[in-house]
Amino acid sequence: MPFLFRNLTLLPGESEELLLEKVAARFSLLRSDITHFAVVRKGIDARKKPQIKLVYTVEFGLKDEERFRGRGPDDRDLEYVAERKAPVFGKVRIQKRIVIAGMGPAGIFAALRLAEYGLTATVIERGKPVEERVKDVRAFWENGSLDITSNVQFGEGGAGTFSDGKLTTRLKDVNMGYVLAKLVKFGAPQEILAAAKPHIGTDRLREVVSAIRLHLESKGFTVRFGKQLTDIRSGKEGLTAIEINGCDESPCDLLLLAPGHSARDTYEMLRRRSVALEQKPFAVGVRVEHPQGLVNRIQYGVPSHPHLPPADYALAYNDARSGRSAYSFCMCPGGVVVAGSSEEGGVVTNGMSGYLRNSPSANSALVVTVGRNDFAGDDPLAGVEFQRLWERKAFLAAGGDYRAPAQNLMTFLDGKRGGKVSSSYRPGVREVDLTLVLPEYVTSTLRDGIRYFERKMRGFITAEATLTGVETRTSAPLRILRGEDMQSPSVRGLYPVGEGAGYAGGIMSAALDGIRAADAVARTVDG
Secondary structure (H helix, E strand, O other): OOEEEEEEEEOOOOOOHHHHHHHHHHOOOOHHHEEEEEEEEEEEEOOOOOOOEEEEEEEEEEOOHHHHHHHOOOOOOEEEOOOOOOOOOOOOOOOOOEEEEOOOHHHHHHHHHHHHOOOOOEEEEOOOOHHHHHHHHHHHHHHOOOOOOOOOOOOOOOHHHHOOOEOOOOOOOOOHHHHHHHHHHOOOOHHHHOEOOOEOOHHHHHHHHHHHHHHHHHOOOEEEEOOOEEEEEEEOOEEEEEEEOOOEEEEOOEEEEOOOOOOHHHHHHHHHOOOOEEEOOEEEEEEEEEEHHHHHHHHHOOOOOOOOOOOOOOOEEEOOOOOOEEEEEEEEOOOEEEEOOOOOOOOOEEEEOOOOOOOOEEEEEEEEEEOHHHOOOOOOOHHHHHHHHHHHHHHHHOOOOOOEEEEEHHHHHHOOOOOOOOOOOOOOEEEOOHHHOOOHHHHHHHHHHHHHHHHHOOOOOOOOOEEEEEEOOOOOOEEEOOOOOOOOOOOOOEEEOOOOOOOOOOHHHHHHHHHHHHHHHHHHHHO
16 A cells, blocks of 8 residues: 655755655655655745745555554655556447547547447547648748638647647546546656646647547547538437538437537537537636746746746636636746637637747736626527627737737736737737727726736736737637536437537546546446
């Protein structure tokens, strides 16, 4: 039975080999008494800057565990834990035809989990393989040439492929270790298994996604790109077939629908087929970009440190009068602001960073909550139209060529000339009053929130910061309803999954939801 010991500290630059010595000294053990030793969590304590500490949780095993437990060492940071065993999956045999629509995190991990049960499926993705998708995205960023089927939102890997590759979630799920272990197996860095804030980086994530596809194909899965789900067919017993690309009909008994939060035409198809949908709150706003050295100085007390990663932050403000919240979202240290449009005539921003996070800038979404009272009508797709409205305003205000509207942070706050506009966004920005491209209640809440953020991070308000709009795709604007068995109450055999279905918010939570859906399928067909 292993033991966990928390709150071990090292100074940045100290060797992690000292951790074993610290544990041995604390409990009067010989190094030969310890049979195995591993770091299971690593974080940063920057509360007393610039005296930064690295904080560890370690796991260790002993030759004589019973004697150690009998001594009853009194330490609140010590925990005895049951030995973790790898999950065992019974093989399931079925005649049902399974299709997974969407190759984002939810679809990919649904497929990986189905493979554990010995099942196979056809995986369809409207976009292209990640290698080709990268070329299309670069062309858009360089010259504004948008491919509406292959872009930051659509294609192998989903929207998370052009992000920071963050693997954080507030969920407590037994499958979190499973997800991280699978990512490492297919090429993610080993360190994500222990990092308090694990990330892969968009460059490494692309390689992982490609490796997973090859693995699935080796297990008998059929992966088809350029194949968009355009309709579903159902009878009294449930789903019978799907339509692909508006013409090809394919038999299908079980559909794991993982469309991503920008699949607006899929939402329209589901509404047309009377599949139960409901409006869902989300958030809209801008991207704020600071020099990374400034963020480091605020968070660490120094502009750079050879043994610390680029600093990040998480900020939140609640307006008691309006009930709205403003908060940072998808913070990308050492990253860039990117164009995330998926429809012609609209500007969408997002953030991205590579594994090394070595850009001179840090960026984050600063967004404000919106919901039913802000949408026009009760149509479940009213949130989609709300997004479109402001994306189109941003497109036109910035010149109609996919440049983005941008404003110096100081100018946005008080209307005075605060400094130059400088953004890493491609294909470029145009200086625009951001009150023209966002609702008044969003910009006023953002102003109040930013002033509050300055109290939490002295130096956040600076003429060196630029706001770039608009950030509208923070999460799905609706939810595809499902029951406890994860199936749609409208169509048996339809499993709405992941962020686009309204049940996740990021790579990790979407992957976990895909796993739950695959487990539900296995239970259903095995029962």
